[in-house]
Amino acid sequence: MRVELVTTLKRQATKILAELNTSKEPVLITEHGQPSAYLVDVDDFEMMQKRMAILEGIALGEKAIREGHVLSNQSAKDQMKKWLK
Missing domain, CATH: 3.40.1620.10 (YefM-like domain)
Incomplete structure (x- = not known):
């Protein structure tokens, strides 16, 4: 560097x-x-921002799992149907 x-x-x-x-x-x-x-570089910065957003999403998902905020696959599909129509 x-x-x-x-x-x-x-x-x-x-x-x-x-x-x-x-x-x-x-x-x-x-x-x-x-x-x-x-x-x-601008492209590198934007890539780092995207990676950070992905990592934050993963961390939130792991936290939800630890706290027991999970759904079965079928239950998740049923809840998502209203957005996927």
């Missing part, structure tokens, strides 16, 4: 963004020697 100072980003934003677009490699921005932000 590439690391850049925030001051470098301020001075060379166009160049850094062009390189990010080409390489697709995330850029860690540091401020006073500490991580401050990541620059990532």
Whole structure:
């Protein structure tokens, strides 16, 4: 992963963004020697957002199972019929 100072980003934003677009490699921005932000390609960011949504859905499903909020297959089909017509 590439690391850049925030001051470098301020001075060379166009160049850094062009390189990010080409390489697709995330850029860690540091401020006073500490991580401050990541620059990532738009497509990669959108993919990460979709993955996060899927993982959150799985986590909610696992929680529902642990709490006993489950239906039989037939019961679920019966309840879904009103939306699938």
